[in-house]
Amino acid sequence: MSTKKPIIHCDALVVHCMDYRLQKYLQPWITVRFGYDNFDIISLAGSVHDYEMVLKYVQLAVRIHGIDTVCLINHEDCRAYGREGNLQTPQTRFAETPQNKITALFPDLKVETFYLHLDGTFESIS
Numbered sequence: 769m770s771t772k773k774p775i776i777h778c779d780a781l782v783v784h785c786m787d788y789r790l791q792k793y794l795q796p797w798i799t800v801r802f803g804y805d806n807f808d809i810i811s812l813a814g815s816v817h818d819y820e821m822v823l824k825y826v827q828l829a830v831r832i833h834g835i836d837t838v839c840l841i842n843h844e845d846c847r848a849y850g851r852e853g854n855l856q857t858p859q860t861r862f863a864e865t866p867q868n869k870i871t872a873l874f875p876d877l878k879v880e881t882f883y884l885h886l887d888g889t890f891e892s893i894s
Contacts, residue, residue, distance in 0.1 A: 776832065776833055776834075777833060777834045778805075778806050778807055778808055778829075778833045778834075778835060779802055779803075779806045779807060779835065779836050779837055780801075780802050780806070780807040780808070780835055780836065780837040780838065780839055781807065781808045781809075781810065781825065781826060781829040781833075781835050781837070781838050781839070782798055782802070782807050782808070782809045782810070782839045782841065783809075783810045783812065783815055783816060783822055783825065783838070783839070783840050783841065784809070784810075784811055784812075784815050784841040784843075784884075785811070785812065785813065785814060785815040785841070785842070785843055785846055785848065786811045786812060786813050787843065787846065787847075789886060790843055790884060792888075793884060793888040793890075794841070794884070797890060798839075801839075802839075807839075808825075808829050808833060808835065810822070810825050813848045814846055814848025814849060815840065815841055815842050815843070815846070815848075816840050816842060816865075816866045817846075817848050817849060819865050819866040819869065822840070822866050822870075823866065823869060823870065823873070826838055826870055826873075826874065826877075827873075830874060830877070835877070836876075836877065836878060837877065837878040837879075837880060838870055838877055838878070838879045838880070839880045839881075839882070840866060840867065840879065840880070840881045840882070841881075841882045841883075841884055841890075842881070842882070842883055842884070843883065843884040843885070843886070844883070844884065844885045844886045845886060867879045867881055880892070881893045
């Protein structure tokens with residue numbers, strides 16, 4: 769990877785699901801965690817379900833914004849996972865593959881994973 773410093777810097781890339789039910793919880797939480805203008809945000813169906821796509825965004829955010837942290841958020845009752853996206857089978861295992869690949873490719877990045885319950889509770893799974 770290139771060692772050039774990006775012209776613009778932000779601290780984090782946040783990846784979460786596009787599910788409308790989450791927005792009222794996500795935006796305030798992200799702002800408290802990273803500030804009003806200190807993060808890139810990607811909203812994909814299933815969040816990290818398509819981890820190859822997530823990796824493309826991580827590479828881009830590293831290259832153009834010099835991010836330090838990747839924050840991956842899965843959630844309860846995610847329909848992108850079908851029947852598996854419910855509270856009885858938390859999606860912690862779905863965050864493992866992207867987290868491991870990101871860490872392998874970018875060992876200097878901090879990778880955080882969270883599970884968002886539909887009541888707005890964030891559970892750290894990293």
